[in-house]
Amino acid sequence: MDQDFSVTGTVDGDHVTVMVSGEVDMATADALFAAATPSAATAATVDLRAVTFFDSAAIHALIRLAEHYRDRFTVLPSSRVLRVLEISGLGGQPWLTRDAGGGAA
Template identity: 55%
Template sequence: MDQGGAPPVFSASAELDGDHLRVRVTGEVDMATADTMLQTALREPAERVTLDLRGVTFFDSAAIHAVVQLAQRFPTGGLTVYPSRQVARVLEISGLAEQSWLHRT
């Protein structure tokens, strides 16, 4: 929803360390940016992915879908997600708060 201000800031960056990909996401993850987050996490071949969402301020159903896709891609402990307070709340409401990949700090 356009409220006349500056566009929401979104960024997704990745750093590969051996077989471990660390993806840091900031800003709003919604239907316009969720696929970019997903593609950033899948860009490099990795056995483990850490998705750092602690800088995320908004998280919608498209973002949830992207995280679920990652969880399916890395089913045996290969995915770790660090949520912001907002992301944790959305995942709680959606019934995903008890997933083994979700790590609250």
């Protein structure tokens, strides 16, 4: 696993909040998915505002999470993550939150 990568999931009732930092790529995307899918959770927020690199494996992890949680899924992107999602055609997804704190506009 990448030394610059960190993922922490915190469950509160049926909601998991996942904080991610560093590079999310082929070596780390499965850890992101695992942290975001504890058995007790039926809703998730994934905070990617500290992510510095985001590749196709990371995109796939988000798509899997969106399918898993349906309408109870939120992503807070960094500006880099937002750019990758926009280029890949996912910039308009309802689970993608654009707020001033996340660098998304």
